[in-house]
Amino acid sequence: MSHLVTYHVEDNLALIGLASKPVNALGQPLRAALLEACERAASDPVVKAIIVHGDNGLFCAGADISEFGLPASFAAPALPDLLLRLTRIDKPLIACIGRFALGGGLELALACGYRVSAASARLGLPEINLGLLPGAGGTQRLPRLIGAEPALEMMMSGQPVRASQVMGQGLIDRVIGDGECLLDGARDFTRTLIAEGAPARPADPHPDPAVGLPEDFFARYRASHEPRWKNRLAPRLVLAAVESACVLPLDAGLQREVALFKEAEASLQSRALRHVFFAEREAGKVAGVSASTPLRPVNKVAVIGAGTMGGGIAMNFANVGIPVTLLELKPEALERGLGQIRNSYAISLQRGKLTQAELDQRMALLTGTLDYADIAECDLVIEAVFESLPIKQQVFRTLDEVCKPGAILASNTSTLDVDLIAAVTRRPQDVIGLHFFSPANVMRLLEVVRGKLTAPDVLATVLKLGKTIGKIPVVSGVCFGFIGNRMLEPYSREAHRMVLEGAAPAQIDQVLTDLGLAMGVMAMHDLAGIDVSFLVRESRRDAIAHDPSYCRIADELNALGRFGQKTKRGAYIYEGRERKDDFEVITLAERIAGELDIPRRPISAEEIHDRCLFMLINEGIQLLDEGIAERSGDIDLVWINGYGFPAWLGGPLHYAEQIGLDKVLAGILHYRKALGEYGEMWFQPAPLLERLVAAGKTGIERI
Ligand code: T1G
Numbered sequence: 001m002s003h004l005v006t007y008h009v010e011d012n013l014a015l016i017g018l019a020s021k022p023v024n025a026l027g028q029p030l031r032a033a034l035l036e037a038c039e040r041a042a043s044d045p046v047v048k049a050i051i052v053h054g055d056n057g058l059f060c061a062g063a064d065i066s067e068f069g070l071p072a073s074f075a076a077p078a079l080p081d082l083l084l085r086l087t088r089i090d091k092p093l094i095a096c097i098g099r100f101a102l103g104g105g106l107e108l109a110l111a112c113g114y115r116v117s118a119a120s121a122r123l124g125l126p127e128i129n130l131g132l133l134p135g136a137g138g139t140q141r142l143p144r145l146i147g148a149e150p151a152l153e154m155m156m157s158g159q160p161v162r163a164s165q166v167m168g169q170g171l172i173d174r175v176i177g178d179g180e181c182l183l184d185g186a187r188d189f190t191r192t193l194i195a196e197g198a199p200a201r202p203a204d205p206h207p208d209p210a211v212g213l214p215e216d217f218f219a220r221y222r223a224s225h226e227p228r229w230k231n232r233l234a235p236r237l238v239l240a241a242v243e244s245a246c247v248l249p250l251d252a253g254l255q256r257e258v259a260l261f262k263e264a265e266a267s268l269q270s271r272a273l274r275h276v277f278f279a280e281r282e283a284g285k286v287a288g289v290s291a292s293t294p295l296r297p298v299n300k301v302a303v304i305g306a307g308t309m310g311g312g313i314a315m316n317f318a319n320v321g322i323p324v325t326l327l328e329l330k331p332e333a334l335e336r337g338l339g340q341i342r343n344s345y346a347i348s349l350q351r352g353k354l355t356q357a358e359l360d361q362r363m364a365l366l367t368g369t370l371d372y373a374d375i376a377e378c379d380l381v382i383e384a385v386f387e388s389l390p391i392k393q394q395v396f397r398t399l400d401e402v403c404k405p406g407a408i409l410a411s412n413t414s415t416l417d418v419d420l421i422a423a424v425t426r427r428p429q430d431v432i433g434l435h436f437f438s439p440a441n442v443m444r445l446l447e448v449v450r451g452k453l454t455a456p457d458v459l460a461t462v463l464k465l466g467k468t469i470g471k472i473p474v475v476s477g478v479c480f481g482f483i484g485n486r487m488l489e490p491y492s493r494e495a496h497r498m499v500l501e502g503a504a505p506a507q508i509d510q511v512l513t514d515l516g517l518a519m520g521v522m523a524m525h526d527l528a529g530i531d532v533s534f535l536v537r538e539s540r541r542d543a544i545a546h547d548p549s550y551c552r553i554a555d556e557l558n559a560l561g562r563f564g565q566k567t568k569r570g571a572y573i574y575e576g577r578e579r580k581d582d583f584e585v586i587t588l589a590e591r592i593a594g595e596l597d598i599p600r601r602p603i604s605a606e607e608i609h610d611r612c613l614f615m616l617i618n619e620g621i622q623l624l625d626e627g628i629a630e631r632s633g634d635i636d637l638v639w640i641n642g643y644g645f646p647a648w649l650g651g652p653l654h655y656a657e658q659i660g661l662d663k664v665l666a667g668i669l670h671y672r673k674a675l676g677e678y679g680e681m682w683f684q685p686a687p688l689l690e691r692l693v694a695a696g697k698t699g700i701e702r703i
Pocket residue numbers: 022023025061062063064065066079100102103104105107126127130132133134135136138278281282
């Protein structure tokens with residue numbers, strides 16, 4: 001018997017344990033071992049029933065994602081075939097679910113006649129998050145078990161549910177309390193089945209999932225959801241598969257599901273989302289930090305500055321039960337900051353995302369102070385004051401004076417040199433950058449800026465803490481704007497330049513949102529504040545002075561006091577939540593273009609795409625070459641989770657690989673020539689890009 005499963009018989013029960021660390025992913029070897037064990041139990045006359053459980057306490061995280069796109073993915077026994085075989089064993093099969101049953105793991109449980117689960121176990125079909133659909137029976141068997149609509153909802157959300165939440169909905173036959181022994185609970189349940197002579201598979205509660213559904217259910221569902229799906233393939237395939245379950249008999253539906261699955265598996269979108277899945281797992285693996293790197297305790301946190309960012313940052317810690325002290329200079333600022341947090345929680349309460357008890361508990365974890373002495377015993381202090389180096393350095397001098405030895409001192413700076421901030425303290429090894437994204441209690445990205453002297457245990461501690469507060473921590477070295485904002489500069493520069501050359505802000509943003517970005521760059525600056533990006537440019541004016549057109553239109557809007565949404569006017573006009581074109585921006589662009597002798601012309605969607613995206617990609621490759629980012633996947637995560645780059649394109653660097661590095665290079669060289677002096681100034685291919693293309697590489701890595 002393979003070491004990937006355990007097998008033993010107790011009286012007339014066969015217990016098959018999945019033992020493929022770390023998450024019992026159903027790769028080909030585990031599939032083969034499971035089939036062998038089930039066949040053995042099926043043919044053993046002593047055995048009256050079979051319990052399939054997770055030998056290491058967790059049931060199964062689904063198919064092995066690393067096999068997708070490879071022959072192993074459908075190597076015998078293919079998962080659909082294995083599960084079909086299990087449904088035909090003439091003895092009760094009981095899935096005993098601990099911790100989670102996700103994707104193919106839940107499909108394995110659905111192939112069993114009965115399911116027993118720990119109350120806190122998470123059950124879900126998250127395939128859509130990988131650009132896939134359930135491909136081993138989930139789209140056909142789940143609707144027959146719980147009904148087509150709840151099944152569809154589960155697949156479309158891709159979010160797991162707790163077993164305790166779905167009791168009585170037909171998915172789970174018995175829920176075992178977390179304090180009880182799960183396997184014993186499964187044994188008891190199974191013995192009752194045997195005693196009652198229960199069938200191998202009880203009849204499906206919804207043998208015809210179409211019953212009760214309006215005639216045009218799927219057509220209306222498609223029509224109402226298509227706009228939100230943008231150009232994502234997976235939701236369309238999930239819907240088609242569940243529709244098949246409502247019109248085809250089971251066997252035909254299962255075959256249709258496999259065909260749809262193979263279409264999804266081969267898609268560029270799924271390849272991109274699988275890249276993102278593994279990039280999220282890789283991001284925490286950083287040079288100089290290992291599983292044995294000691295962690296510092298973080299039981300008390302302080303945040304300096306109770307503005308919008310400070311308040312949002314504080315909420316992250318209160319949300320996970322860590323007490324936070326907010327420090328401000330003036331009582332009214334402190335009251336305003338705490339008031340904003342209370343309002344934010346009140347909105348969550350109204351929306352049913354929070355209970356009154358949870359709100360009270362979180363507010364009880366938040367205290368305010370005007371006195372640095374009150375934060376002296378904190379384990380982590382995060383500074384979130386105005387984005388000015390002298391002001392931040394002054395705060396860090398004070399923190400160096402008052403904070404206990406061993407406290408981690410972090411700055412939420414979004415662009416400034418963390419080493420220069422650390423240098424004003426006597427403990428630069430305890431200083432690190434923690435760049436949250438607005439709204440800080442919502443955005444998942446956390447750029448962790450590692451200073452030259454940041455200690456490994458400080459880095460390891462904040463990487464773990466970042467996960468604890470539900471963030472995706474990505475490590476960046478010190479440079480202007482770290483990973484995200486540094487790449488934003490050339491991307492934004494090109495957009496503003498093309499406005500001078502003849503493109504309208506809405507035209508530029510349309511190209512980017514058509515590609516799938518959550519928001520166009522002009523609208524993004526209006527949201528973040530044109531005054532904010534102006535100050536960033538002011539802080540590095542010397543680096544851009546040689547280009548008088550550099551975001552010139554934004555400088556002029558700033559001078560006119562048009563800061564974007566907050567002043568109801570920027571690149572657009574804002575009436576309530578509506579965004580409207582502002583033709584005065586075109587007039588302004590015409591005047592500036594005249595002054596700078598920039599010829600105006602029609603700009604194609606292709607040019608907008610290429611100039612914005614290729615400059616974004618080029619800068620990403622350059623900072624990878626400089627070692628600011630450890631891997632291209634990190635850069636992709638930053639733009640997906642911090643700047644609304646579509647995950648189904650895999651992030652800007654994965655997207656570059658899809659386009660073809662040679663085409664990106666050719667595009668940059670084309671505009672270098674076509675845009676004359678301006679092209680010469682800015683369209684300089686990253687040397688690493690040239691090296692990769694010269695070496696015939698299709699993937700982005702440091703060479
Ligand atoms: N395949 C391969 N490796 C996996 C894996 C999987 N399904 N799940 C996890 N891993 C690896 C992961 O890369 C990491 O490796 C280690 O396990 C620990 O993971 C036919 C089409 C289960 C909730 O989408 O959501 O079934 O970095 O760090 O935080 O219909 O992993 O240590 O080398 O995330 O405790 C559907 C994906 C597949 C679930 C655990 N299943 N996994 O979270 O640990 S498609 C999923 C997760 C499918 C069928 C279809 C999480 C987790 P390493 P981790 P964690």
